[in-house]
Amino acid sequence: MKLSELVIKFDLKVKCGAHELDREIKGGYVSDLLSDVIANGRAGEVWVTLQIHHNIVGVASLKSLAAIVIINGREPEEETIKKAEDEGIPIMVSKLPAFELVGRLYQAGISGTR
Amino acid sequence: MHLHTCLSPCADSTMSPRAIVKGAKKQNLQMIGICDHNSVENVEAVRMAGKRERLAVMGGIEITSQEEVHILGFFSKKTALRDIQDMVYKNLSGENDENLFGEQILTDEHDRVIGSNRRLLIGATGLPLEKIVDAIHRLGGLAIASHIDRQSFSIIGQLGFIPKGLTLDALEISPLASQKRRYSSSQRHSFPLVTFSDAHCLEDIGRSFSSFLIEEANIEETKKALTGKEGRKVIIR
Numbered sequence: 001m002k003l004s005e006l007v008i009k010f011d012l013k014v015k016c017g018a019h020e021l022d023r024e025i026k027g028g029y030v031s032d033l034l035s036d037v038i039a040n041g042r043a044g045e046v047w048v049t050l051q052i053h054h055n056i057v058g059v060a061s062l063k064s065l066a067a068i069v070i071i072n073g074r075e076p077e078e079e080t081i082k083k084a085e086d087e088g089i090p091i092m093v094s095k096l097p098a099f100e101l102v103g104r105l106y107q108a109g110i111s112g113t114r
Numbered sequence: 115m116h117l118h119t120c121l122s123p124c125a126d127s128t129m130s131p132r133a134i135v136k137g138a139k140k141q142n143l144q145m146i147g148i149c150d151h152n153s154v155e156n157v158e159a160v161r162m163a164g165k166r167e168r169l170a171v172m173g174g175i176e177i178t179s180q181e182e183v184h185i186l187g188f189f190s191k192k193t194a195l196r197d198i199q200d201m202v203y204k205n206l207s208g209e210n211d212e213n214l215f216g217e218q219i220l221t222d223e224h225d226r227v228i229g230s231n232r233r234l235l236i237g238a239t240g241l242p243l244e245k246i247v248d249a250i251h252r253l254g255g256l257a258i259a260s261h262i263d264r265q266s267f268s269i270i271g272q273l274g275f276i277p278k279g280l281t282l283d284a285l286e287i288s289p290l291a292s293q294k295r296r297y298s299s300s301q302r303h304s305f306p307l308v309t310f311s312d313a314h315c316l317e318d319i320g321r322s323f324s325s326f327l328i329e330e331a332n333i334e335e336t337k338k339a340l341t342g343k344e345g346r347k348v349i350i351r
Contacts, residue, residue: 033182035238038208053266055124055236058214087214 001025001109003067003090006046010094010104012069016081017090023066028110030102034059041065046110048102054080061087071098115147115172116186116260116286116310117319119156123216123236126315130225131156131163133316138169141320145331147172147310149186151235152202154195155220162223170331176260177202177246178238184260184267185243186286187250190333194253201249205241208234243269247280256333256340257281259305261288261312276305284308284340287350289322306340309350325349 004021007014014021026044031037032051041047043064049056050071057080060068067090070076076084076091084091094101106112117134118125138146146164148157148171157173164171173195174188189195209232210218218231239246250257262285265271269285276282284306291309308324327347328335339346 033238035180035182038237051266055215055266058211058236061214062211 003046007092009108010101012092012094015076015091015093016084017067017088020088020090023090025066025110027114028102028105028112030098030112037063042114046105048098048105050074050098052076052080054083056080057083057087057089060089065089067092069094069101071096071101115145115174115188115308115324116149116176116312117146118150118312118314119148119160120217120219120221121150121153121156121231121235122314123151123210123212123218124314125150125216127217127219128316129314130221131160131223132225134160134319135163135167135169135171137316137319139167143169143320143323145170145172145326147174147188149174149176151176152178152206152233152237152239153231153235154199155231157195159221159223166223172331172333172336175199175202177241178267179243179246180238180240181243181272182238182267183243183269183272185246185250186258186260187246188256188258188333188336189253191254194255197253198249198255201241202239203233205239206233206235206237208237210234210236243277244280247282251281256283256337258284258286258308260286262286263291264288283337286310288312306348307350308340308348
């Protein structure tokens with residue numbers, strides 16, 4: 001599935017990286033610990049998190065993640081959006097809580113196993 | 115007491131020892147503390163730059179716990195700073211990417227660049243919160259939870275509560291917190307409160323500060339002020 005399809009299907013609000021939505025999603029990872037994503041995130045995955053700090057962009061870029069999806073309608077910090085634009089990391093916001101969003105992503109065929 | 119130097123990847127490269135000392139003097143501060151992320155390597159340079167200008171500089175570190183909670187540790191002894199550094203580096207993996215997280219500049223007391231730190235200082239150590247606080251105390255230091263009112267990297271933001279039995283010496287309220295919130299948080303917690311600037315750039319030095327009524331600018335006296343011993347005390351605005 002492409003990011004652009006994800007945005008439509010799950011009613012995600014695109015905060016930045018709108019021109020990068022052509023990317024194919026290779027899987028998903030959920031974590032609110034940045035160090036955990038550094039250790040276990042994989043290239044091409046969507047990262048579901050509640051973190052809004054600008055360091056999430058560095059982590060996503062380091063691991064070549066496809067995108068960051070922030071849950072519960074939380075708004076990323078201004079600095080986060082600015083940095084994500086620079087790094088070309090799409091950030092989307094979902095109104096759903098993590099459990100519900102991940103469940104729906106899984107149903108849509110996005111897997112967390114390798 | 116909570117200032118970052120150019121060694122912290124997220125801090126401005128202008129945060130050099132002399133510039134920090136100058137900035138602190140301009141704000142009429144009498145005592146400052148240096149707390150870079152997971153490193154004490156620029157502490158000595160700032161201390162020496164401060165000495166020339168008669169500004170007391172406390173050696174500290176801002177350690178990231180396994181839970182991604184920031185804890186400030188302050189030490190009076192150089193050997194303690196070295197020991198805490200060893201412990202942190204032993205439990206910190208990864209290499210910094212300057213383009214993603216920022217430069218980590220090492221300087222001398224004359225603001226001359228003497229190198230850069232290659233470690234992933236922005237990363238989290240593998241050390242649990244309790245272990246960090248215990249280690250700080252074992253080395254005679256002072257353990258303060260950073261910016262507890264912030265969502266990111268604070269004990270409240272990450273855990274939602276302060277674990278029972280965690281022997282913190284104080285809680286730091288960020289400059290962003292309003293007076294009202296400062297008051298309500300002081301009602302909630304039984305820990306002494308302090309507020310520091312957490313400055314990452316020169317303009318932010320002194321934007322928030324605490325007044326310690328103490329005999330001399332050192333960690334032992336600061337400890338007494340936090341516990342209200344022998345007439346010492348701490349006042350936050």
